[in-house]
Amino acid sequence: xxxxxxxxxxxxxxxxxxxxxxxxxxxxxxxxxxxxxxxxxxxxxxxxxxxxxxxxxxxxxxxxxxxxxxxxxxxxxxxxxxxxxxxxxxxxxxxxxxxxxxxxxxxxxxxxxxxxxxxxxxxxxxxxxxxxxxxxxxxxxxxxxxxxxxxxxxxxxxxxxxxx
Numbered sequence: 001x002x003x004x005x006x007x008x009x010x011x012x013x014x015x016x017x018x019x020x021x022x023x024x025x026x027x028x029x030x031x032x033x034x035x036x037x038x039x040x041x042x043x044x045x046x047x048x049x050x051x052x053x054x055x056x057x058x059x060x061x062x063x064x065x066x067x068x069x070x071x072x073x074x075x076x077x078x079x080x081x082x083x084x085x086x087x088x089x090x091x092x093x094x095x096x097x098x099x100x101x102x103x104x105x106x107x108x109x110x111x112x113x114x115x116x117x118x119x120x121x122x123x124x125x126x127x128x129x130x131x132x133x134x135x136x137x138x139x140x141x142x143x144x145x146x147x148x149x150x151x152x153x154x155x156x157x158x159x160x161x162x163x164x
Contacts, residue, residue, distance in 0.1 A: 010048065033139045033140050043109055046058065046084045047090075047105075050088055055084050059077060061084070062080030078116075078120065079116045083112075083113055103149045106141075109141075114140060
């Protein structure tokens with residue numbers, strides 16, 4: 001297991017991302033396309049810990065997300081639990097300091113999470129479902145990936161890992 005050099009610095013970055021979710025995201029225009037800073041925080045954490053810790057973090061984040069927006073209670077919990085586990089498991093393949101891999105990984109995780117949540121919630125049907133899956137979700141995932149890359153660039157020194 002690789003640990004961050006300074007776990008308190010990682011915690012500070014995660015706390016800043018959660019604060020950005022509530023302070024910055026609503027001011028970025030249409031929230032459907034705004035970056036999901038909580039997903040970025042979950043992925044940055046899950047890639048740096050064991051799969052079970054990522055799973056527990058994903059479950060807790062999903063539970064809070066479902067409590068805040070209970071339109072399809074359980075959909076966010078399920079998808080973020082699986083996302084946290086997958087991120088923890090894929091850490092052998094994902095290099096957290098590589099910007100291209102980080103961006104692609106966050107984009108894929110964001111789009112898959114949105115797709116599963118939309119399909120589980122069954123709130124969008126027909127052409128609206130295609131629009132959501134082929135336009136809205138990829139744009140939102142792209143902005144989330146850009147936020148993740150910017151976070152890694154800004155806090156690169158704080159997020160560096162050391163061997164166990």
